[in-house]
Amino acid sequence: KAGVTQTPRYLIKTRGQQVTLSCSPISGHRSVSWYQQTPGQGLQFLFEYFSETQRNKGNFPGRFSGRQFSNSRSEMNVSTLELGDSALYLCASSLGAGPVTDTQYFGPGTRLTVL
Amino acid sequence: QQPVQSPQAVILREGEDAVINCSSSKALYSVHWYRQKHGEAPVFLMILLKGGEQKGHEKISASFNEKKQQSSLYLTASQLSYSGTYFCGTANTGNQFYFGTGTSLTVIP
Numbered sequence: 001k002a003g004v005t006q007t008p009r010y011l012i013k014t015r016g017q018q019v020t021l022s023c024s025p026i027s028g029h030r031s032v033s034w035y036q037q038t039p040g041q042g043l044q045f046l047f048e049y050f051s052e053t054q055r056n057k058g059n060f061p062g063r064f065s066g067r068q069f070s071n072s073r074s075e076m077n078v079s080t081l082e083l084g085d086s087a088l089y090l091c092a093s094s095l096g097a098g099p100v101t102d103t104q105y106f107g108p109g110t111r112l113t114v115l
Numbered sequence: 116q117q118p119v120q121s122p123q124a125v126i127l128r129e130g131e132d133a134v135i136n137c138s139s140s141k142a143l144y145s146v147h148w149y150r151q152k153h154g155e156a157p158v159f160l161m162i163l164l165k166g167g168e169q170k171g172h173e174k175i176s177a178s179f180n181e182k183k184q185q186s187s188l189y190l191t192a193s194q195l196s197y198s199g200t201y202f203c204g205t206a207n208t209g210n211q212f213y214f215g216t217g218t219s220l221t222v223i224p
Contacts, residue, residue, distance in 0.1 A: 004156075035214070042117070043157070043202060043214035056211065090156060100145055100206035101164060106156035 004093050004107035012113045018079040021110045025072050025093030032074040037088040086114045118205045118215040126221045132191045135218045137203030139184040146186040147204035193222045
């Protein structure tokens with residue numbers, strides 16, 4: 001089976017712009033979670049989607065949003081980018097129960113740099 | 116609510132053992148362990164669920180003390196390939212999931 005794929009792998013944006021990141025889960029997986037990883041804050045949970053619905057949400061401002069399509073692919077959007085949004089954004093897929101009880105399989109991440 | 120891991124960093128020689136601890140201030144439903152090598156995505160090691168169920172690799176062992184909201188990961192007879200950053204992830208009954216602060220493990224020959 002193919003693993004979790006994320007596109008693009010690297011992205012450079014300027015402050016104030018918006019960005020959309022994409023994640024394709026492992027075939028058959030219906031839950032997709034997004035995480036932000038920075039050296040200072042570590043791995044932080046953004047949100048989780050299941051069956052096109054946001055099921056859980058972390059403590060991030062409303063500038064961070066996401067959605068999931070009927071084929072379980074997910075996108076994450078960040079509007080009005082700030083310098084502090086520079087990070088590695090990871091998505092993880094799991095069968096369905098979600099991050100609480102499922103094994104999560106992580107993609108390679110998208111490295112976002114905000115100038 | 117982010118669980119705290121200890122130690123922050125540890126250096127081992129091949130063949131030595133190590134214990135990594137994860138502690139939460141919230142009642143936990145599950146504890147997960149992942150390892151991340153530099154420049155790579157985190158890789159699943161083990162899940163420990165409230166009630167005693169465990170899922171994970173045969174060569175990895177861990178414990179989950181539900182009353183103390185603590186978990187420990189035991190790495191025995193370490194190999195060079197064990198090097199990386201270990202993260203615990205905790206989920207409480209409110210379905211909130213948090214990764215720990217991370218423990219950097221370096222195994223040297």
